[in-house]
Amino acid sequence: MAERRHFDGVIVVGAGLAGLSAALAAASKVLVLSGAPLAHGCSSAWAQGGMAAALSPQDHPSLHAQDTVLAGAGLVDPVMAALLATEGPEAVRRLADLGAPFDRTDEGDFAQSLEAAHSRPRVARVKGDQAGRGIMDAVVKAVLSAGHVEVRNGALLCGLLQEVSGAIAGVVVQMDGRLIEITGHAVILATGGIGGLYGVTTTPAELLGEGMALAALAGAQIGDPEFVQFHPTAIDIGRDPAPLATEALRGEGAKLINGAGEAFMAAYHPDAELAPRDVVARAIHAERAAGRGAFLDARTAVGDHFPEAFPAVFAACLSGGVDPRLEPIPVVPACHYHMGGIVTDAQGATTLPGLFAAGECASTGVHGANRLASNSLVEAAVFGARAGLAAGQRTAAPGKPLKRILLNPLPKAPLQDLRQAMSQDAGVLRDAEGLLRLLALINRLEAIHGVCGALVAARLVAACALARRESRGGHYRSDYPDQISPARTLITLKGGVMESLAA
Numbered sequence: 090m091a092e093r094r095h096f097d098g099v100i101v102v103g104a105g106l107a108g109l110s111a112a113l114a115a116a117s118k119v120l121v122l123s124g125a126p127l128a129h130g131c132s133s134a135w136a137q138g139g140m141a142a143a144l145s146p147q148d149h150p151s152l153h154a155q156d157t158v159l160a161g162a163g164l165v166d167p168v169m170a171a172l173l174a175t176e177g178p179e180a181v182r183r184l185a186d187l188g189a190p191f192d193r194t195d196e197g198d199f200a201q202s203l204e205a206a207h208s209r210p211r212v213a214r215v216k217g218d219q220a221g222r223g224i225m226d227a228v229v230k231a232v233l234s235a236g237h238v239e240v241r242n243g244a245l246l247c248g249l250l251q252e253v254s255g256a257i258a259g260v261v262v263q264m265d266g267r268l269i270e271i272t273g274h275a276v277i278l279a280t281g282g283i284g285g286l287y288g289v290t291t292t293p294a295e296l297l298g299e300g301m302a303l304a305a306l307a308g309a310q311i312g313d314p315e316f317v318q319f320h321p322t323a324i325d326i327g328r329d330p331a332p333l334a335t336e337a338l339r340g341e342g343a344k345l346i347n348g349a350g351e352a353f354m355a356a357y358h359p360d361a362e363l364a365p366r367d368v369v370a371r372a373i374h375a376e377r378a379a380g381r382g383a384f385l386d387a388r389t390a391v392g393d394h395f396p397e398a399f400p401a402v403f404a405a406c407l408s409g410g411v412d413p414r415l416e417p418i419p420v421v422p423a424c425h426y427h428m429g430g431i432v433t434d435a436q437g438a439t440t441l442p443g444l445f446a447a448g449e450c451a452s453t454g455v456h457g458a459n460r461l462a463s464n465s466l467v468e469a470a471v472f473g474a475r476a477g478l479a480a481g482q483r484t485a486a487p488g489k490p491l492k493r494i495l496l497n498p499l500p501k502a503p504l505q506d507l508r509q510a511m512s513q514d515a516g517v518l519r520d521a522e523g524l525l526r527l528l529a530l531i532n533r534l535e536a537i538h539g540v541c542g543a544l545v546a547a548r549l550v551a552a553c554a555l556a557r558r559e560s561r562g563g564h565y566r567s568d569y570p571d572q573i574s575p576a577r578t579l580i581t582l583k584g585g586v587m588e589s590l591a592a
């Protein structure tokens with residue numbers, strides 16, 4: 090029998106930018122549950138790009154919204170994109186007020202960088218590639234000194250508590266070596282993405298999609314799980330997770346070359362190195378598959394400035410024995426961001442009462458089939474705060490009886506098998522044969538290990554990728570290379586079974 094506790098406020102699971110923004114915004118008591126110490130084990134702290142927001146007089150939120158819609162390849166909800174773009178500048182200012190050290194112009198304004206698919210320079214950065222770290226340090230400090238927020242590290246999410254009505258009333262966590270049920274007024278899942286389901290990822294490997302899996306098992310609607318963004322230039326030095334070589338390097342003029350020293354991007358897209366992220370990822374995948382290899386050559390564009398201009402990338406390269414001032418950086422596409430997730434409205438509310446979601450585990454409709462560069466931190470801050478505000482207004486005491494929806498852990502060896510298979514069959518290129526092979530593996534693993542978060546999440550990606558017989562944004566089917574139907578995937582599990590695939 091698990092111990093039961095009640096928290097008289099909102100429970101936030103996850104301590105990346107979305108979870109902590111929710112905690113700070115809530116006008117109620119908040120309990121933040123995190124598996125790792127704050128600012129560890131979350132993608133936010135690793136972000137190199139920055140926050141996209143229309144902060145300069147030459148820019149306007151409507152232009153940011155327009156670029157977001159265009160990048161999303163027909164599936165972005167324009168109302169949500171407008172909300173993001175309108176509230177983005179205020180979110181950046183709020184973080185700056187907390188102490189996030191954004192780069193400034195000589196006049197003291199926010200410096201704005203240009204990134205691919207943005208029509209204006211609008212990315213607020215921190216010391217080249219330090220945005221995630223700089224922002225999270227400031228937010229963690231604010232959370233630790235906020236009187237209404239209690240933080241519990243070392244709490245691993247294992248389940249949800251559900252009332253007969255379907256409402257979510259609490260969580261089950263593994264803490265201090267035992268299972269503990271915690272009920273509260275509302276639960277906000279801010280559990281991050283699914284990078285750890287892939288053999289090559291730029292995110293913390295412990296991110297296995299458990300939040301999405303639990304929400305799905307509880308009957309919440311899931312949106313677009315097949316849309317996964319692969320970053321073209323993870324550094325290929327055999328590290329897991331693979332360190333990122335930020336897109337800003339290509340913005341600075343770094344070139345992609347193959348092992349013969351040939352710049353290859355112009356052969357794939359007229360925008361060459363600044364082509365959309367999915368196009369660049371497929372080009373690098375093709376060069377590598379053809380045995381030519383792929384490298385990012387920043388010797389001329391960045392050269393001796395590397396240590397100050399891109400300190401995180403520089404340190405990662407050196408750790409793998411590569412000096413990017415003197416030699417090209419070996420690169421590989423890697424799972425970087427999950428556009429799909431738990432469907433929410435503009436307040437972060439899911440389709441289940443009492444359950445909210447924010448950040449990468451949520452599907453707000455902002456990213457569509459392809460997230461615009463540097464839109465993830467700003468989404469986490471804007472929609473995290475919205476979710477915190479809305480959840481903090483709930484005062485419901487949990488009803489009875491409560492059903493436990495629990496996940497088994499997937500042991501290390503089968504998880505490695507799954508990761509390899511996901512990269513091979515649900516990666517940059519997909520086809521029916523590979524996706525069916527992957528689903529057969531998931532079935533076999535589930536028969537042995539039961540209901541595991543990683544398997545439920547992987548099944549959502551694979552089954553919906555199989556069902557989407559077209560190519561769009563981050564989802565490329567080599568057997569269906571054309572864009573056909575601009576319809577979202579909206580799916581609900583019934584009794585844990587994938588019953589409906591409805592557009």
Ligand code: SIN
Nearest residue numbers: 137138335336462463
């Ligand atoms: C990058 O710096 O290349 C990644 C930024 C992002 O994913 O938005």
